[in-house]
Amino acid sequence: MTVENQWYKDAIFYELQVKSFYDSNADGIGDFRGLIEKLDYLKELGVDCIWVTPFYPSPLKDDGYDIADYYGVHPDYGTLQDTKLFIKEAHRRGLKVMFDLVMNHTSDQHAWFQEARSDPKSPRRNYYVWSDDDQRYNDARIIFIDTERSNWTWDPAAKKYFWHRFFSHQPDLNFDNPRVRHSMFKIMRHWLDMGVDGFRADAIPYLFERDGTNCENLPETHAYLKEVRGLMDREYPGRILLAEANQWPADVRPYFGDGDEFHMAFNFPVMPRIFMALRREDRTPIEEIISQLPAIPEACQWCLFLRNHDELTLEMVTDEERDYMYHEYAKDARMKPNLGIRRRLAPLVDNGRRRIELLNSLLFSLPGSPIIYYGDEIGMGDNIYLGDRNGVRTPMQWSGDRNGGFSRADAARLYSPAIVDAVYGYQSINVEAQLRDPSSLLNWMKRLIRLRKNYPVFGRGDIAFLHPENRKVLAYIRSGEGQTVLVVNNLSRFSQPVELDLGHYNGWTPVEIFGETRFPPIGELPYFLSPGPHGFYWFRLEPPAGA
Numbered sequence: 217m218t219v220e221n222q223w224y225k226d227a228i229f230y231e232l233q234v235k236s237f238y239d240s241n242a243d244g245i246g247d248f249r250g251l252i253e254k255l256d257y258l259k260e261l262g263v264d265c266i267w268v269t270p271f272y273p274s275p276l277k278d279d280g281y282d283i284a285d286y287y288g289v290h291p292d293y294g295t296l297q298d299t300k301l302f303i304k305e306a307h308r309r310g311l312k313v314m315f316d317l318v319m320n321h322t323s324d325q326h327a328w329f330q331e332a333r334s335d336p337k338s339p340r341r342n343y344y345v346w347s348d349d350d351q352r353y354n355d356a357r358i359i360f361i362d363t364e365r366s367n368w369t370w371d372p373a374a375k376k377y378f379w380h381r382f383f384s385h386q387p388d389l390n391f392d393n394p395r396v397r398h399s400m401f402k403i404m405r406h407w408l409d410m411g412v413d414g415f416r417a418d419a420i421p422y423l424f425e426r427d428g429t430n431c432e433n434l435p436e437t438h439a440y441l442k443e444v445r446g447l448m449d450r451e452y453p454g455r456i457l458l459a460e461a462n463q464w465p466a467d468v469r470p471y472f473g474d475g476d477e478f479h480m481a482f483n484f485p486v487m488p489r490i491f492m493a494l495r496r497e498d499r500t501p502i503e504e505i506i507s508q509l510p511a512i513p514e515a516c517q518w519c520l521f522l523r524n525h526d527e528l529t530l531e532m533v534t535d536e537e538r539d540y541m542y543h544e545y546a547k548d549a550r551m552k553p554n555l556g557i558r559r560r561l562a563p564l565v566d567n568g569r570r571r572i573e574l575l576n577s578l579l580f581s582l583p584g585s586p587i588i589y590y591g592d593e594i595g596m597g598d599n600i601y602l603g604d605r606n607g608v609r610t611p612m613q614w615s616g617d618r619n620g621g622f623s624r625a626d627a628a629r630l631y632s633p634a635i636v637d638a639v640y641g642y643q644s645i646n647v648e649a650q651l652r653d654p655s656s657l658l659n660w661m662k663r664l665i666r667l668r669k670n671y672p673v674f675g676r677g678d679i680a681f682l683h684p685e686n687r688k689v690l691a692y693i694r695s696g697e698g699q700t701v702l703v704v705n706n707l708s709r710f711s712q713p714v715e716l717d718l719g720h721y722n723g724w725t726p727v728e729i730f731g732e733t734r735f736p737p738i739g740e741l742p743y744f745l746s747p748g749p750h751g752f753y754w755f756r757l758e759p760p761a762g763a
């Protein structure tokens with residue numbers, strides 16, 4: 217991919233669900249027409265690419281990740297025409313769009329599965345993975361441990377067991393079948409022809425199964441994903457693939473291949489360690505995990521996130537680390553689905569404004585492209601009393617009006633109750649109010665986004681950690697693209713003294729980026745700073761004149 221086409225390296229991503237964003241026709245459910253009405257908001261926020269979670273026809277037993285028809289649009293959300301118009305309107309504003317590509321499984325309501333189970337002679341039978349017993353592949357872990365006891369479920373119509381890595385209503389597709397592999401290519405072309413700029417590829421480690429393995433990250437899976445990438449490069453250059461591979465660093469790395477597999481991959485290992493470091497007030501978890509990340513090909517990029525539509529997953533941590541995270545961040549048992557914590561960003565840090573800003577400083581300055589989960593830019597809350605992961609999928613809070621300005625429907629008709637509690641309710645937390653308040657989180661986020669855009673080094677540069685004695689301070693130099701930026705994060709709730717060894721930059725001047733404030737030049741002695749509680753600095757380092 218040419219350098220001009222590497223737009224994803226500088227982009228700021230924004231994840232949203234159509235149903236949660238804005239309801240244009242007062243039926244209580246967000247829709248594509250509503251999303252179009254809010255594109256100016258996203259443009260103004262400053263994001264570059266919108267990732268839209270599944271909106272396809274579905275029984276919605278896994279919020280659309282259980283697809284019943286890959287080619288359509290769930291009628292609640294609009295029509296294909298609306299979706300096309302959404303892409304067109306996003307593009308008109310210079311915004312890119314990514315859709316979810318759920319390759320691993322379908323809904324059991326998909327016509328393929330219905331045919332497969334009822335007719336052994338149907339060509340669809342071999343679209344799924346069947347067995348006479350439930351003993352094959354028993355080294356494969358169960359992912360949804362709260363609801364599933366086995367990765368096999370008995371189907372009384374087929375009189376066989378079928379294989380599923382997720383819910384038992386989500387049968388896995390059989391990627392050993394060439395027809396399945398080609399069906400996926402056809403589905404991709406359908407949306408790419410409509411103009412979508414890329415796919416967030418769901419649950420990709422699980423495409424193939426092999427005896428005697430854990431059925432994750434298999435060579436066959438990588439070989440197929442390279443074919444997927446080949447199609448993109450040949451037929452749709454400039455469009456991208458983002459991998460959702462919730463794996464340890466050594467197992468995520470192969471999803472970049474030699475630059476011939478995914479353009480991007482979510483950085484699952486870094487995410488929980490950011491929260492761990494914050495709570496421990498110790499930089500070690502972040503430094504350790506980033507140092508363990510293998511180098512990735514030049515054209516590839518990490519996608520950094522703090523929160524998303526799922527639980528804050530704790531699959532990629534040790535048992536001890538998970539216990540710590542539960543103890544610190546999930547005091548109530550209702551916050552703990554499967555191996556994770558179902559909470560939004562603001563409640564995770566007790567609505568602490570400084571901590572939210574610090575987390576965003578890390579999100580926007582560590583290597584990779586950041587993604588914001590809808591509503592986190594205004595500090596929305598969650599509802600731990602809703603089932604599954606629905607507590608972090610409540611209606612976007614636009615104003616203090618009825619239903620938070622999300623819908624004109626009666627409150628009882630909304631797809632989900634809006635947040636109404638005293639701290640996070642839409643009466644206090646909403647876009648309209650925050651736009652009017654110059655010191656709001658939303659306005660601060662906009663400034664952060666704008667600043668980041670002036671510094672391509674954040675998306676493209678190298679990182680070198682400084683190792684000050686005070687471990688409560690995480691400091692690093694980002695360099696590249698002709699820029700050098702020093703980032704200093706105080707993970708502690710108290711002011712901290714820190715001495716930085718900046719000998720290499722003797723004579724350079726740090727300029728604090730938010731205020732364009734010139735600090736004293738760096739000399740031979742360690743550079744002394746005292747960031748306030750959860751405070752951080754981003755300094756542009758300017759070489760001496762004539763250097």
Ligand SMILES: OC[C@H]1O[C@H](O[C@H]2O[C@H](CO)[C@@H](O)[C@H](O)[C@H]2O)[C@H](O)[C@@H](O)[C@@H]1O
Binds near residue numbers: 282318359418460462
């Ligand atoms: O389609 C099934 C699921 O696929 C994604 O799941 C990912 O999230 C899980 C946690 O909720 C995680 O444990 C797993 O490793 C991931 O593949 C999707 O994001 C989910 O919403 C969906 O249920």
Ligand SMILES: [Ca+2]
Binds near residue numbers: 247
């Ligand atoms: Ca609607």
